Structure formats: C-alpha cells, structure tokens
Amino acid sequence: MRMGYIYIALTILFTVYGQLTLRWQMARAGELPPALAAKLFFLLQQFTNPWVLSALASAFIASLCWMAAMTKFELSFAYPFMSLSFVLVMFISLLVFGELFTWHKVLGTLIIMGGLFIMTR
Known part of the structure; x- marks a missing residue:
C-alpha cells in the first residue's frame, strides 16, 4: 500500500514538472502565430527544445507511475489526489512566474483541499 502512495506522489511530481x-518554455518561445500553417510550424519547432522534450517525457513518466498506482488503489480513491497537481501548479506559478494572485484562486484551492480531505476519509 505504501508504494501506491509513492506512485501517486511521483505522478503528481512529474505532472507538475x-x-x-x-509554461516556462512557451512563454520564452513567444506568441502563437495567427495563420494555421505558421501555428503548426511553431509548435513542431518546439520539439527541438530539450526542455519541451523533457516536459513531454515527464508526462509519459507520470503516466507510467499512474499505471503503477492503479495496481494498488481503486480509481475512485486515487484520482482525487491528482487535484494536488492543480494546487501545486497554482502556488508555484504565483511564485515563479508572478502570475496573478486572486481570492478566487485561494477559495478554489481551499475547496479542492477540502474535497480531497473528505474523499480520502
């Protein structure tokens, strides 16, 4: 059972990363061009960026960790933990990227955390 929680934590960690x-690399890459062909070219160019590739690899690794977690828990128990990724991304985005802090975000975070607490009891 303990390994199941480790798999969930790793899923969250890799998802957040x-x-x-x-977010960091797309902000550095600039605006998405208006023309469809230019959009496609712009997005395909991102596959030459090692940071973008690491983010995509991270999503794949998160999926593997999630598959492992599914061998330990029922989905209805494990999935609410994924809401922690929303909370972590929000707080880190506020700190690292200087994104806008609002009371709506705080209230939403408290509701998510309350729901997680209730569902895991």
Whole structure:
C-alpha cells in the first residue's frame, strides 16, 4: 500500500514538472502565430527544445507511475489526489512566474483541499 502512495506522489511530481516547464518554455518561445500553417510550424519547432522534450517525457513518466498506482488503489480513491497537481501548479506559478494572485484562486484551492480531505476519509 505504501508504494501506491509513492506512485501517486511521483505522478503528481512529474505532472507538475511537465506543466511548469511547458509554461516556462512557451512563454520564452513567444506568441502563437495567427495563420494555421505558421501555428503548426511553431509548435513542431518546439520539439527541438530539450526542455519541451523533457516536459513531454515527464508526462509519459507520470503516466507510467499512474499505471503503477492503479495496481494498488481503486480509481475512485486515487484520482482525487491528482487535484494536488492543480494546487501545486497554482502556488508555484504565483511564485515563479508572478502570475496573478486572486481570492478566487485561494477559495478554489481551499475547496479542492477540502474535497480531497473528505474523499480520502
């Protein structure tokens, strides 16, 4: 059972890393061009960026960890833990990227945490 929690934690860790890294690198890459062909070219160019590739690899590793977690827990028990990724991404985005802090985000986070607490009891 303990390994199941480790698998969930690793899923969250790799998910958060991937999301934050993609946010960082896409902000550095600039605006998405308006034309469809230019959009496609812009996005395909990102596959030459090692950071973007690491974020995509992280998503894949998170999926493997999640598959392992599914061997230890019922989905209805394990899935609410994934809400922690939303909370972590929000707080880290506030700190690292200087994203906007609002009371709506705080309230939403408290509701998520309350729901997680209730569902895991």
